[in-house]
Amino acid sequence: MTENEKYIVLHQPIVTRAMREKMNNHPSFILWFTGLSGAGKSTLSHFIEHILYERGYRTFVFDGDNVRHGLCSDLGFGIEDRHENIRRIGEMSKLFIEGGVIAIAAFISPLRADRDQVRALVGAGDFIEIYCDAGLEVCESRDVKGLYEKARAGLISEFTGISSPYEKPLNPELVVKTGEWPLEKCAHAVVQYLESQGKLTTQ
Numbered sequence: 772m773t774e775n776e777k778y779i780v781l782h783q784p785i786v787t788r789a790m791r792e793k794m795n796n797h798p799s800f801i802l803w804f805t806g807l808s809g810a811g812k813s814t815l816s817h818f819i820e821h822i823l824y825e826r827g828y829r830t831f832v833f834d835g836d837n838v839r840h841g842l843c844s845d846l847g848f849g850i851e852d853r854h855e856n857i858r859r860i861g862e863m864s865k866l867f868i869e870g871g872v873i874a875i876a877a878f879i880s881p882l883r884a885d886r887d888q889v890r891a892l893v894g895a896g897d898f899i900e901i902y903c904d905a906g907l908e909v910c911e912s913r914d915v916k917g918l919y920e921k922a923r924a925g926l927i928s929e930f931t932g933i934s935s936p937y938e939k940p941l942n943p944e945l946v947v948k949t950g951e952w953p954l955e956k957c958a959h960a961v962v963q964y965l966e967s968q969g970k971l972t973t974q
Protein backbone atom coordinates (compact mmCIF):
# COMPACT_ATOMS: atom_id res chain seq x y z
CA MET A 772 0.00 0.00 0.00
CA THR A 773 1.33 3.40 -0.95
CA GLU A 774 1.28 6.38 1.41
CA ASN A 775 -1.53 8.02 -0.58
CA GLU A 776 -3.63 4.84 -0.55
CA LYS A 777 -3.70 4.96 3.25
CA TYR A 778 -5.91 8.02 3.03
CA ILE A 779 -8.44 6.66 0.53
CA VAL A 780 -11.71 6.05 2.32
CA LEU A 781 -14.87 4.68 0.72
CA HIS A 782 -17.86 6.88 1.54
CA GLN A 783 -21.12 5.12 2.19
CA PRO A 784 -23.97 6.57 0.11
CA ILE A 785 -27.11 8.03 1.56
CA VAL A 786 -29.05 7.02 -1.54
CA THR A 787 -28.50 3.27 -1.85
CA ARG A 788 -28.74 0.86 -4.74
CA ALA A 789 -31.87 -0.64 -3.19
CA MET A 790 -33.48 2.80 -3.11
CA ARG A 791 -32.64 3.40 -6.76
CA GLU A 792 -33.95 -0.02 -7.77
CA LYS A 793 -37.18 0.71 -5.92
CA MET A 794 -37.52 4.06 -7.69
CA ASN A 795 -36.82 2.44 -11.08
CA ASN A 796 -39.16 -0.45 -10.27
CA HIS A 797 -36.65 -3.07 -11.43
CA PRO A 798 -33.41 -4.69 -10.24
CA SER A 799 -30.05 -3.72 -11.68
CA PHE A 800 -27.56 -6.23 -13.11
CA ILE A 801 -25.08 -6.82 -15.94
CA LEU A 802 -25.95 -8.51 -19.22
CA TRP A 803 -22.53 -9.54 -20.51
CA PHE A 804 -22.53 -10.54 -24.19
CA THR A 805 -19.40 -12.41 -25.27
CA GLY A 806 -18.39 -14.02 -28.56
CA LEU A 807 -16.17 -13.65 -31.59
CA SER A 808 -15.96 -10.48 -33.62
CA GLY A 809 -18.95 -10.58 -35.95
CA ALA A 810 -20.97 -12.90 -33.70
CA GLY A 811 -23.69 -10.27 -33.30
CA LYS A 812 -22.98 -9.01 -29.79
CA SER A 813 -23.44 -5.31 -30.52
CA THR A 814 -26.46 -5.80 -32.75
CA LEU A 815 -28.20 -7.99 -30.18
CA SER A 816 -27.28 -5.86 -27.17
CA HIS A 817 -28.64 -2.67 -28.74
CA PHE A 818 -31.78 -4.49 -29.86
CA ILE A 819 -32.29 -5.78 -26.32
CA GLU A 820 -31.78 -2.29 -24.94
CA HIS A 821 -34.48 -0.93 -27.23
CA ILE A 822 -36.90 -3.63 -26.09
CA LEU A 823 -36.19 -2.84 -22.44
CA TYR A 824 -36.40 0.90 -23.05
CA GLU A 825 -39.83 0.46 -24.59
CA ARG A 826 -40.87 -1.40 -21.45
CA GLY A 827 -39.64 1.36 -19.16
CA TYR A 828 -36.36 -0.11 -17.92
CA ARG A 829 -33.28 2.04 -17.29
CA THR A 830 -30.38 0.66 -19.30
CA PHE A 831 -27.06 1.56 -20.89
CA VAL A 832 -24.99 -0.32 -23.49
CA PHE A 833 -21.21 -0.48 -23.23
CA ASP A 834 -19.94 -1.44 -26.66
CA GLY A 835 -16.36 -2.58 -27.29
CA ASP A 836 -15.52 -0.13 -30.07
CA ASN A 837 -17.21 2.80 -28.34
CA VAL A 838 -15.37 2.24 -25.07
CA ARG A 839 -12.02 2.01 -26.85
CA HIS A 840 -12.67 5.44 -28.33
CA GLY A 841 -12.79 6.95 -24.85
CA LEU A 842 -12.24 5.24 -21.52
CA CYS A 843 -9.83 2.67 -22.94
CA SER A 844 -8.32 4.66 -25.81
CA ASP A 845 -4.87 4.27 -24.22
CA LEU A 846 -4.99 0.46 -24.43
CA GLY A 847 -3.79 -1.84 -27.19
CA PHE A 848 -4.71 -5.45 -27.88
CA GLY A 849 -1.89 -7.30 -26.15
CA ILE A 850 -2.77 -9.69 -23.35
CA GLU A 851 -2.14 -7.25 -20.50
CA ASP A 852 -4.10 -4.47 -22.19
CA ARG A 853 -6.97 -6.89 -22.82
CA HIS A 854 -7.00 -7.72 -19.10
CA GLU A 855 -7.07 -4.03 -18.21
CA ASN A 856 -9.78 -3.27 -20.76
CA ILE A 857 -12.16 -5.80 -19.22
CA ARG A 858 -11.20 -4.80 -15.68
CA ARG A 859 -12.18 -1.20 -16.41
CA ILE A 860 -15.44 -2.27 -18.02
CA GLY A 861 -16.23 -4.41 -15.01
CA GLU A 862 -15.61 -1.56 -12.60
CA MET A 863 -17.69 0.82 -14.71
CA SER A 864 -20.52 -1.70 -14.98
CA LYS A 865 -20.46 -2.14 -11.22
CA LEU A 866 -20.97 1.61 -10.77
CA PHE A 867 -23.98 1.51 -13.09
CA ILE A 868 -25.42 -1.39 -11.10
CA GLU A 869 -25.01 0.66 -7.93
CA GLY A 870 -26.85 3.42 -9.79
CA GLY A 871 -29.81 1.08 -10.31
CA VAL A 872 -29.20 0.71 -14.06
CA ILE A 873 -29.16 -2.47 -16.17
CA ALA A 874 -25.66 -2.48 -17.68
CA ILE A 875 -25.44 -4.17 -21.07
CA ALA A 876 -21.87 -5.01 -22.07
CA ALA A 877 -20.92 -6.22 -25.56
CA PHE A 878 -17.29 -7.28 -25.62
CA ILE A 879 -15.37 -10.13 -27.21
CA SER A 880 -13.78 -10.62 -23.76
CA PRO A 881 -11.96 -13.70 -25.05
CA LEU A 882 -10.52 -14.99 -21.78
CA ARG A 883 -12.59 -16.83 -19.19
CA ALA A 884 -10.45 -15.51 -16.34
CA ASP A 885 -11.30 -11.92 -17.26
CA ARG A 886 -15.03 -12.63 -17.46
CA ASP A 887 -14.88 -14.54 -14.18
CA GLN A 888 -13.11 -11.58 -12.59
CA VAL A 889 -16.04 -9.32 -13.47
CA ARG A 890 -18.48 -11.93 -12.17
CA ALA A 891 -16.61 -12.04 -8.87
CA LEU A 892 -16.43 -8.24 -8.73
CA VAL A 893 -20.18 -7.64 -8.93
CA GLY A 894 -21.29 -10.70 -6.99
CA ALA A 895 -23.54 -13.70 -7.53
CA GLY A 896 -26.74 -13.04 -9.41
CA ASP A 897 -25.68 -9.69 -10.85
CA PHE A 898 -23.59 -11.05 -13.74
CA ILE A 899 -25.49 -12.72 -16.56
CA GLU A 900 -23.12 -14.14 -19.15
CA ILE A 901 -24.66 -14.58 -22.59
CA TYR A 902 -22.60 -16.45 -25.15
CA CYS A 903 -23.29 -15.32 -28.71
CA ASP A 904 -22.56 -18.61 -30.43
CA ALA A 905 -21.48 -18.06 -34.02
CA GLY A 906 -18.73 -20.08 -35.68
CA LEU A 907 -15.62 -18.55 -37.16
CA GLU A 908 -16.80 -19.20 -40.72
CA VAL A 909 -20.05 -17.34 -40.10
CA CYS A 910 -18.25 -14.44 -38.40
CA GLU A 911 -15.81 -14.14 -41.30
CA SER A 912 -18.69 -14.06 -43.76
CA ARG A 913 -20.09 -11.05 -41.88
CA ASP A 914 -16.74 -9.26 -41.86
CA VAL A 915 -17.97 -5.86 -43.01
CA LYS A 916 -14.85 -4.13 -41.67
CA GLY A 917 -12.49 -6.56 -43.39
CA LEU A 918 -10.79 -7.34 -40.09
CA TYR A 919 -10.57 -11.10 -40.53
CA GLU A 920 -9.12 -10.68 -44.00
CA LYS A 921 -6.49 -8.30 -42.65
CA ALA A 922 -5.74 -10.61 -39.72
CA ARG A 923 -5.24 -13.60 -42.02
CA ALA A 924 -2.95 -11.45 -44.17
CA GLY A 925 -0.88 -10.67 -41.07
CA LEU A 926 -1.85 -6.99 -41.09
CA ILE A 927 -3.55 -7.21 -37.67
CA SER A 928 -1.70 -8.98 -34.91
CA GLU A 929 -3.32 -10.73 -31.94
CA PHE A 930 -6.75 -10.88 -33.57
CA THR A 931 -9.19 -13.08 -31.65
CA GLY A 932 -10.07 -16.29 -33.46
CA ILE A 933 -7.13 -16.04 -35.85
CA SER A 934 -3.89 -15.26 -34.03
CA SER A 935 -5.26 -14.93 -30.51
CA PRO A 936 -7.47 -17.44 -28.67
CA TYR A 937 -11.13 -17.19 -27.76
CA GLU A 938 -12.16 -19.25 -24.73
CA LYS A 939 -15.82 -20.19 -24.92
CA PRO A 940 -17.81 -19.86 -21.69
CA LEU A 941 -18.08 -23.16 -19.85
CA ASN A 942 -21.26 -22.40 -17.92
CA PRO A 943 -22.89 -19.25 -19.26
CA GLU A 944 -26.33 -18.30 -18.03
CA LEU A 945 -27.54 -18.35 -21.61
CA VAL A 946 -26.36 -19.42 -25.09
CA VAL A 947 -27.93 -17.76 -28.10
CA LYS A 948 -27.26 -19.20 -31.54
CA THR A 949 -26.49 -15.89 -33.22
CA GLY A 950 -24.86 -17.72 -36.09
CA GLU A 951 -28.13 -19.52 -36.91
CA TRP A 952 -31.08 -17.70 -35.38
CA PRO A 953 -32.61 -14.41 -36.62
CA LEU A 954 -32.18 -11.39 -34.39
CA GLU A 955 -35.74 -11.50 -33.09
CA LYS A 956 -35.40 -15.11 -31.93
CA CYS A 957 -32.13 -14.33 -30.14
CA ALA A 958 -33.71 -11.33 -28.41
CA HIS A 959 -36.76 -13.36 -27.40
CA ALA A 960 -34.49 -15.97 -25.80
CA VAL A 961 -32.73 -13.27 -23.75
CA VAL A 962 -35.95 -11.60 -22.60
CA GLN A 963 -37.56 -14.95 -21.80
CA TYR A 964 -34.54 -15.93 -19.69
CA LEU A 965 -34.61 -12.64 -17.77
CA GLU A 966 -38.31 -13.01 -17.09
CA SER A 967 -37.82 -16.59 -15.88
CA GLN A 968 -35.18 -15.36 -13.41
CA GLY A 969 -37.36 -12.58 -12.05
CA LYS A 970 -35.14 -9.87 -13.52
CA LEU A 971 -37.97 -8.49 -15.63
CA THR A 972 -41.68 -8.38 -15.12
CA THR A 973 -43.70 -10.17 -17.77
CA GLN A 974 -45.80 -7.89 -19.93
